[in-house]
Amino acid sequence: MTTIRPEKCDEQELRTLFLFEKLTSAQLTQLCQDGHVEWFDPGPVYQEGDPAAAFYVLFQGTVVVSRRVGGQDVDVSRTAVPGVYAGAFQAYLGDQVPQLYNNSLRVTERSKFFVLPAETFAKIMNEWFPMAVHLLEGLFFGAKNVQEAVGQRERLLALGTVTAGLTHELNNPAAAAVRATSALRERIARVRQEFAELVAEPHRGQALVHLSALQELTVDQIGQAPPLSPLQAADREDELGDWLEEHSVADSGQLAPVLVQANLGTDWLDRIAGALPEDLLDNAVNWLGCTVEAELLLNEIEDATHRVSALVEAAKQYSQLDRAPYQNADVHEQLDSTLLLLAAKIGPDITVVRDYDGTLPGVPGYPAELNQVWTNLIDNATWAMRSTGDGHGTLTVRTAQEGDLVLVEFRDTGPGVPADVQSRVFDPFFTTKPVGEGTGLGLDISWRIIVTRHHGDLRLQSVPGDTRFQVRLPIDPAETETETETQTETGPAEADTPQEVP
Structure with missing residues (x-):
């Protein structure tokens, strides 16, 4: 940093x-004495x-404010307005917040x-404006509490979205398992009945031995x-129905579809x-048919229970209940679990592409x-594509490595975000959804989670038919992280205020 020697402070200036x-x-005189x-x-x-x-106040010149993102400095504000201030403007809070x-x-x-030293700025604020300091403290910590409450509400909304999807997804395999279990009980009863008829005839021992071997083969x-x-x-x-009728097998109309489902043909019957x-x-074909039905129902129950298990594992992965809060995360595992839990909300008319x-x-x-964040972005993309009327579209979830950053991109084919509001989408309570359908909190919370x-x-990059929300995360963040969440954080739009350079 290169500076010119401080010059005398002019009270009128x-x-x-x-x-x-x-x-x-008198106050201006003291400022000139304490600052320079x-x-x-x-x-x-x-x-x-x-x-x-x-604490810095601009007389003349051009200042640029930047934030460190993924090891790189990203410009968030540029201004030449005299009087804008920056630096230690939270010094009046003392040790209630980290003074960084x-x-x-x-x-x-x-x-x-x-330029005014931070300690002097804090002292002047408390001596000259004690009531204002108390008001500012209340505003600062009140805003912080509001942010936490808003964040909690948004987390509950995201949890509600996932819970609704999980309930729907769990209901399908659970209902299938219940139906299959009931049908299986009936088929087992028929197996016992058909077998009793087979063994009722005397001198069928050798035939039953062959039949048992055929059952295992089937x-x-x-x-x-x-x-x-x-x-x-x-x-x-x-083809199977004709064979069964030619050989006088009873219930051929019900048996043929079962054999087709099991991929058994006339060669098996021959x-x-x-x-x-x-x-x-x-009797033998009907008995074996019951065996086939029982096996198919067992497969259905097995598939249903595997699906339930997969959904429970996805919910466990999503909630991270059994894992450390901060860890090295598999992004693909996270995305897959979120997509699985939101499958019902995404629906069959939206094609999901994993790139x-x-x-x-x-x-x-x-x-x-x-x-x-993934839940919010997927939910927004789904809503955007449904808002067009036909509900069809394609959601593409893409990941890539860009230098020392990981890119996670959500691309939808919806109508896009109008150009005149794109700069506001991350503002708290701003939403393009109709009243009652959006809180305006999801993108604000997502921005704070990713950036802060x-x-x-x-x-955001958006044109009609191609909207992309791009998340970039550092692969190797600094070991010592500044706990900026304890300070007043402003979103992208707030950083452009002409009075304060945050």
């Missing part, structure tokens, strides 16, 4: 700044994370500042052949007919909070 225009002459005027050549004035040592610069400040041309053969198309299945069903006496064929980079490394962070908690970046 100080009064031209809106921050000081209402002060008395300083020129800075183009370059840095102070760095984010350093101890907040001074929460951004970096640089000048792009030779610029002139009034079970092994179920589902081995590739699945049939609807047309192939219909042809196979007709093998049974060749191994058993003709008078035993009817994952298989070489992606883990990302250090708070997985439960990142899952909340994970030192990443969240951006």
Whole structure:
């Protein structure tokens, strides 16, 4: 940092700044005694994370405010308005908050500042404006409490979205398992009945031995052949029905569809007919048919329970209940669990495309909070595509590595975000959804989780038919992180206020 030697403070010049225009002459005199005027050549004035040592007010020049994102400085504000202030403007809070610069400040041309040491600024504020200080303290911590309450509500909304999807998804396999269990009980009863008829005839010992071997062969053969198309299945069903009728097998109309479902054909029936006496064929085929139905129902129950288990595992992964709050997270695992839990809300008319980079490394962070971001962004994309009327669209979830950052992109084919409001989408309580359908909190909370908690970046690119929310997270964040969430944080739009350079 290159500076010119401080020059004498002019009280009348100080009064031209809106921050000081209402002060008395005595107060201006004290300011000039305690502070000084300083020129800075183009370059840095102070760095984010350093101890907040001074309060800066711009006389003339151009200042740029930046934030550190993924190890890089990202410009968030640029202004040349005289009177804007930056630096230790929270010094009046004392040790109630960490007194660190929460951004970096640089000048792009030779610029002139009034500089006041942080301790002096805090003392003046408390001595001159004691009531204002109490009001500001209440405003600061009140806003912080509101942010926490808003965050909690948004987390509950995200949890409600996931819970609704999970309930719906769990209901389907659970109901299927109940139906299959009831049907299986009936089939087992029929198996007992058919077997009793088989053994009722004397001198059938050798035939039953063959039948037992055929039963094992049948079970092994179920589902081995590739699945049939609807047309192939219909042809196979007709073929089996004709065979069963020709051989006088009872209930051929009910048995043929079961055999088709198990991928069993006339070659299987020919093998049974060749191994058993003709008078035993009817009972034997029906008995084996019951065995086939029982196996198919067992497969259905197994599939249903596996699906329930997968959903429970996805919910466990989503909630991170059994894991450390901060850990090295698998982004793909998070995305898959979130997509699974939101499958019912996404619906069958929206195509989900996973474009994952298989070489992606883990990302250090708070997985439960990142899952909340994925939920918000997927939910917004789904709503946008449904808002067009037909409800159809494509959601593409893409991951990639960009240098020392991980990119997670959510792209939808909805109508897009109007250009005149794109700069406001991350503002608290701003929403493009109709009244009652959106809180305006999801993107604000997502921005804070990504930028404040994970030192990443969240951006929007949108044109009709192609809207992309891009999340960038650092792969190797600094070991010592500034706890910026304990300070007043402003979203992207708030950083452009002409009075304060945050």
